[in-house]
Amino acid sequence: MTRPMCGAGCLSEIVSLQRAVGELHVAVKRYGTDTVLRDxxxxxxxxxRFPRRVAAGWIDMVMLNTGGGVAGxxxxDVSVVVDPDCHATVSAQSADRFYRALTGDAPSMVRTRVTVKAGAALEWLPQETILFDRSALDRRLExxxxxxxxxxxxxxxxxxxxxxxxxVRQGWLRDLIRVKRGGELLLHDAVRIDGPIDDLLRRAAVGAGAVASATLIYAAPDAPIRLDALRAALGAADAAASAWNGMxxxxxxxxxxxSVRATVIAVLAALRDxxxxxxVWFC
Structure with a gap:
């Protein structure tokens, strides 16, 4: 008995789809009065990419995902280290798009760790994360x-x-932000939402119909005295702000x-003097 011949495109074969993997590690150091690339x-x-310096003493970094969007x-993996007395701003070329995950796919995994040393400052300013219907994302920012x-x-x-x-009628999201100062945990902000996301967002206790959400964190010695300026910048937006533990x-x-982007820009202007x-925010 002979077997039927199958070419490379035989539908009975199990095809392993190619997955994108990206790693980025950036460290900056002080050189005179400037912040420059160390690693x-x-x-x-x-x-x-490191565009032309805009503010004295600061280094600007723009992240790019050459794979385009992100699939299941x-x-x-991203790591950023800011050495003592350095100042860095990290942004992204465009919004991140997370596409539909196929049945049986693992979720998209995004892991980011930033370390800011004594006397240093870091601004983490990526653009929006856009989730498509049936996407699956597991993301952590440490x-x-x-x-x-x-x-x-x-x-x-x-x-x-x-x-x-x-x-987004169906989807899966795990989103975690953790902030530590001197090894002590200040913030553990965990979002877990899956299933009929569109229906869930319509609930008053979840999103009250909102389809966009921004979380802004400012941790610095002068954080408590900037609360009034932050609330003023929020204006009439559907938003709230609190201060505790120097954050x-x-x-x-x-x-x-x-509308969320416009409010975020107003708040950033108030906190960035x-x-x-x-x-790239205006491209």
């Missing part, structure tokens, strides 16, 4: 601060592109990403 390691789809099973270090960061999650009439935390909700945002 750079790029693997796979993650890259970093992809893994991205922030380790020295006792007198400063950190300003924002993470914005958008559930579907409203301008394209998209809704400000604000949550912003919106019916679309544009009107220094211009990275140019």
């Amino acid at each position: 750079l390691r790029q693997v796979g789809c993650l890259k970093a 099973g992809d893994r991205l 922030i380790d601060l020295a006792d007198d270090a400063r950190f300003l960061g924002v993470e914005t999650v958008v559930f579907g592109r409203t301008a394209m009439n998209e809704r 400000l935390v604000a949550r912003i909700l919106g019916a679309d990403s544009a 009107d220094r211009p945002l990275p140019r």
Whole structure:
């Protein structure tokens, strides 16, 4: 008995889909009055670019994912180290798009760790994370601060592109932000949402119909005295802010990403003393 011949495209064969893997490690050091690159390691789809310096004493870094969007099973690892008395701003070339995961796929894995040493400052300013219908994302942001270090960061999650009439009817999300200062845990902010996400977001206790959410964190010695300025910048947005343990935390909700982005920009202007945002935010 002879077996039927199958070519390379035989439908009975199990095809292992290619997955993207990216690693990025960046460390900066002080050189005179400037902050300069100390170490750079790029693997796979993650890259970093260093545009022309905008503010004296600061170094700007722009992250790029050359693989485009992120699919189920992809893994991205980022590490940023800011040496003593250095100042760095990290942004992203564009919004991150997380596409539909196939049945049986592992979730997209994103792991980010930032270390800010004595007297240093880091601004973590990626653009939006856009989740598509049936996407699956497991993401963690770990922030380790020295006792007198400063950190300003924002993470914005958008559930579907409203301008394209998209809704995330099903999906899976695990999103964790942890902040430590001197080894002591200050913040453990965990989001867990899965199943009928669109229906869940309509609930008053979850999103009250919002499809975009931003979390902003400012940890610095002067954080408590900036609370009033932060609340003023929030204006009439659906948002709230609190201060404790030398840290400000604000949550912003919106019916679309544009309104949330406008509020985030206003808050960043208030906390960054009107220094211009990275140019990629306006491209």
